[in-house]
Amino acid sequence: MNTVFFKNLGLVDFKEAWAFQEDLLNSIIVDKKKGVKTKNYLIFCQHPHVYTMGKSGNDKNILIGLDELNNKNASFYKINRGGDVTYHGPGQLVVYPIFDLDNFFTDIHKYMRFLEDVVIFVLEKYSIKGVRVKDSTGVWVEGKNGTNNKICAMGVRASRWVTMHGLAFNVDVDLGYFKNIIPCGISDKGVTSLCLELGGAVNFEEVIVHFKSGFKKVFNISIVNYK
Secondary structure, eight states: EEEEEEEEEEOHHHHHHHHHHHHHHHHHHHHHHOOOOOOOOEEEEOSSSSSEEEEOOGGGGSSSSSHHHHHHTTTEEOOOSOOOOOOOTTEEEEEEEEEEGGGTTOHHHHHHHHHHHHHHHHHTTTTEEOOTTOOEEEEEEEEOOOOOEEEEEEEEEEEETTEEEEEEEEEEOOGGGGGGGOOGGOOOEEEEHHHHHHHHHHHHHHHHHHHHHHHHHHEEEEEEOOO
C-alpha cells in the first residue's frame, strides 16, 4: 500500500497552485533519477475565477473575448495538461494528484478511469449515479430530459510517469461561468453541480472527506497530512 501526502491549499490562485504542482513533480523526478524511493502527493484546493485551456484546446470554444473575461474578474491560462477549455471557481473542488505511477501502474488510460471511479464513489455517497460518456473523459449525471450533464472535468499531464493536474468537481460553483465557454469542447451536453442535483446546500468539508475516502479505496492508499 502506497502512502500519499495530503495538503488542502484552500482558495489559491491558479498560477500559484500550478507552480506548486510543478515543484512537487520535479522533486519526484529528481528522486527517480537518483534511484530514491519516490513520494506521492494529493493536493486539494479551490481557485478564484479562472479559465484554463489544455494542449489540444480550440480557441473557438471560448465564447467571449479576454476583455470580457477581465470584466468578470476571471483569468485565463493556456496550460500543459490534456483536454480543452474548462472553468474553475469558488465552490468547485479541484484535485491534483501528483502520483508516481511507477508506484501504482504505468497506464494513463487506467489512471483516468481510476479518477472517474473516485468521483463515482463520492456521488454514490449522495445517492447520485455518476456515469461515463463514450469517448470522453470525466463524470456526468443523467438529467431529467435524458441528456448527460457534466459534474466533473478532468485533464492531466504526465512526465516520466509522474502525474499533475487532475479533476474539478462542481460542488456549489456558479454554473453561469460555464456559459462563456464550450466546456471541454463538448457542445451537446450541459453542466451541473452537487448542490443543483441535491436541490440544496452541501457541506464542502464533507465532500473533501468523501474524496479522500474515495482515493483510499480506489487507489488502495493511506493518506497522511503534508506540511
